[in-house]
Amino acid sequence: MDAKDMGADLEKILVTEDQISARLAEVAAEIDADYAGRDLLLVGVLKGAVMVMADLARALHHPCSMDWMAVSSYGAGTTSSGVVRILKDLETDIKDCNVLIVEDVIDSGLTLSWLVGNLRSRGPASVEICTMVRKPLALDVDLNVRYVGFDLPNEFIVGYGLDYAEKYRNLPFIGTLAEHVYQR
Ligand SMILES: O=P(O)(O)OC[C@H]1O[C@H](OP(=O)(O)OP(=O)(O)O)[C@H](O)[C@@H]1O
Numbered sequence: 001m002d003a004k005d006m007g008a009d010l011e012k013i014l015v016t017e018d019q020i021s022a023r024l025a026e027v028a029a030e031i032d033a034d035y036a037g038r039d040l041l042l043v044g045v046l047k048g049a050v051m052v053m054a055d056l057a058r059a060l061h062h063p064c065s066m067d068w069m070a071v072s073s074y075g076a077g078t079t080s081s082g083v084v085r086i087l088k089d090l091e092t093d094i095k096d097c098n099v100l101i102v103e104d105v106i107d108s109g110l111t112l113s114w115l116v117g118n119l120r121s122r123g124p125a126s127v128e129i130c131t132m133v134r135k136p137l138a139l140d141v142d143l144n145v146r147y148v149g150f151d152l153p154n155e156f157i158v159g160y161g162l163d164y165a166e167k168y169r170n171l172p173f174i175g176t177l178a179e180h181v182y183q184r
C-alpha cells in the first residue's frame, strides 16, 4: 500500500515502511542485549501497539512472553482526556517480572505515566517503556522512555497502528492527514 491508496486523505509521510523496519531491528538488538539472561514480558497496549508489538517481537531473539492491556484516554478526537480507564487488564501476574511496555505513540505522556504507576504497584522487578513514536514537544509529564523509535514533531499522526476515528491503522508507514479529513 502507498500514499496513493488513501487518495487525498494523506498530507505527508513522516516515516517510511523501510525506516520503521530498520529502526525496529536496532531497537530489538538493544533490548536483546539489555535483557540477556533475564525473563522479559512484553506488554502491548491495544489497539495502537498491535503493529509494533508484532514486528518488534519477531525482531527479538529473546524468548520473551507477551500480554496485552487496553486502556482508554483518547475518545474519537485528537486530544488526550488525561483520564485513563482500564478496558482490558493483563492475564499475567507481573510480580517479580521484567515488564517492557510496548506502545505506538507517546504524545502528552499522560497515558504511559498512569500505566507505569499502575503496573509498578503490582510488584514487578522492573518496568520500562518502548515506543515507536515520541513527540517531545507534546510531553506534559516527566517520563523515562528507554527505547524510542522516532522523535517526531507535535502533529497528529496516523498509520502503523495509529488511527484517526479508528481508520488508517493499516497504513504500513506513519504520516499526517489532510485538513479536510478532520472537517468531515
Ligand atoms: O501520551 P498520550 O497523550 O497519553 O497518548 C498516548 C496514548 O494514545 C494512544 O492510544 P489511544 O487512546 O489513541 O488508543 P488506541 O491505541 O486504541 O488507538 C496511544 O496508543 C497511547 O496509549
Ligand code: HPA
Binding pocket: 074, 105, 106, 107, 155, 156, 157, 158, 162, 163, 164
Ligand atoms: O498522533 C496521534 N495519532 C493517533 N493516535 C494518537 N494518540 C495519541 N497521539 C496520537
